Amino acid sequence: MSKKQNRVSEAKTGDYGYRSETRNLSKSSSKKRKSGGGKALGVILVMIQLILSIVFTGLIVYKKLAFLTAPVLAGVIGVLIVFLGLVFFLLQKSGKAPVFGKVISVIVIIILSLLIYLVAPIPQMSGSKVSKDPFIVVISAADTFGELNSKENTRTDTNILAVVNPKTYSVLMISTPRDYYVPVQAKSVAPESYDKLTHVTLYGNGIAHKDGKDLTSSDWQWAYEVQWHPGQDALMDTLKYLYKYDIKKSDYHYAKVNFTGFADLIDALGGVTVNVEIPFSTEAYASYDAKHEGSKIYTYKKGNMEMDGATALTYARERHSFANGDMQRNRNQVAVLKALEKKLLSGTMLINYNKILDAIKGSFSTDLDISSLANMQLSLSTKKDYNGWNIMSYSVTGQTSWQTLTYTGSSKSVVLQDEQSVSNATNLINMVLNGDDASAIKKQIKKYNK
Template identity: 25%
Template sequence: MLGCILMLTGAGAGWMYWQLNDNIQSVDIDNALGDDRPERAAAVSTPSPTASSSDEATPSPSPYPSVSALPAGALNILVLGSDSRSGERNSELGGGNSSGARSDTAMIVHLDSDRTEATVVSIPRDTLVTRPSCPTSSGGSTAVAYNAMFNSAYSVGGPVCAIKTVEQLTDVRMDHYIEIDFAGFADLVDTLGGVTVTTEEDIDDDKSQLHLDAGTHHLDGTEALALARTRHGIGDGSDLGRIGLQQQLIKAMLEEATASDLLTSPTRLYEVADAVTGSLTTDTGLDSLGELMGLADALSGISADDLTTVTMPVVTAPYDANRVVADEPEASELWASLR
């Protein structure tokens, strides 16, 4: 009887693992962009541990996937928040239907080589850039566009064009890509048990449907998403105010993940995977639970105090008061520091 129970448990876990793996959408960035890209950071090889005699016993079967370690060395991961209204829940959370999809949030997550510190660099979506020619799904390519809004790259060419635009802007190789939609972000926060943030001013934004008095609040997923999208109810109403709130949320989420042992517990990671994998798009190097758990393992030694958040230095565009451009030489110095 015990053997039957263990067999059924293993089969159920195996089916769940397959189902969650199947939920993750992926894009083969390396194949799409080829070799015309910035160089990868030099990997540092580490020796494999030698098993001792006490380790030679056959381990007990685990229902969880084995962790696929990420390559040693510094890593740069482009994280995009999509404002797609595809699907009933995304439409509801986004406040109605909207055509197409844009990169509502863009962050480069830089992990240092020893995985003890991380830097998150936000790129304002209203930044005017030279959008490069990008490959299309039909085998053609888009035209180069000058003074194009940064977030238009995703609109015209999806993740591939977004990454190519970031790499041209920064001359920094993006080793991985993660995209999450409205529903996935809200579900992630709910699975963490909510997040605690402190706002320094009242927020009254009908467009994001968020109304908060200044002070400390514990937000559920829907409220946290509204905070991440808020810009009309704070500061001058620009995207820069919203970026400050998003960076505050990232630190709050890392604090919750650390407090709940999320990054070191296979059980908790499975709960998160079950909640968000259907809302994730990654590059092919992160499109399995084992690889995503490898990323969690790389992040497990980093606390909120070890996380630095910055925004790409920008100034108002001289020819459009509603847009910004990179502030040089400060922006180039930032990218050089990541390289």
């Protein structure tokens, strides 16, 4: 063999012919290390994805989010399981499949992290859930501004019964004048003790106390002389006694908002369109908080009118511009509530109801689980025969008079009950609760209003 051939042979085999074999072993070892590291990364990603999936599912269940019905929850869990299974499947394959699996896992992890970040600050929904059965909500507006103190009893400027039957898609709003002279129904109040409806919420849960002791009606002369435990029982029981409706406690609810919360709610909705019945102008505070001082003249033209929070609140509160004062104000309040309800029932608002609640937090209280209302509406909207709610209204009437008030002991201007209009309201309430057709109820309202 020549020297040249010998050098070529040595270059191929190395010392003792092992150079090429050593290189191959080195490359094989490197591939194994990379493969092991890739599998470890895949396992870590799968574990993170699994943990975030569990956290997200638990969070949305705990928060009781709207539209989270059993089928929707099952769908969410199903999607999370599918993605988890897909990633795990791809990681077991060879070639580029594990890379795709890791990419998918990272994307899912990012999405879940973002969703958890968005859902975590949402307050947990509490309160009673509405069922498919008819229910009644006492809607009241406290005549206060700023935060609504749940431990403080305040007068109400608005008291409206919302009678709801989800089976017939009917909503009846019964409006009662704030100065209606009614018998107060409360444990610590003697029978046949009359007061203005606006004062009834001052009696709280109906139980008086003084020096740490609960009192009976014989322990005081006028209601202002003692303290009253906070609550809505006195108002709800008084309205139930006035209109003589029969409703289970589980289907009887309240929703209370003050002036600030009312204006903020409408602003959060982007305003409402209200049908103005009687045109008028009035001067009032431009905004109902400490940030805005001074007054503003509001002008309302007959017909549909776009209103922001302050404009709608001024419209709902005004009574001095009308010959029949409280009666027209009641009708105006119902018109605003109809516009408000229409806006609240839109699909976009139902999905974003948590943002709306956040806008009025501190100025609103209820014993209802708001998410169950949203769930109910979303469920109804999928039914073939659903074509929107039939929103109807009726206002009771009366005559002005001067009478003694149980709370203050003084004689003040009140609105005496018109027994016929109260009887009409009772009949309409029962028609809704009993599931009568909306067309029949509308026909009856038209007959009563003649």
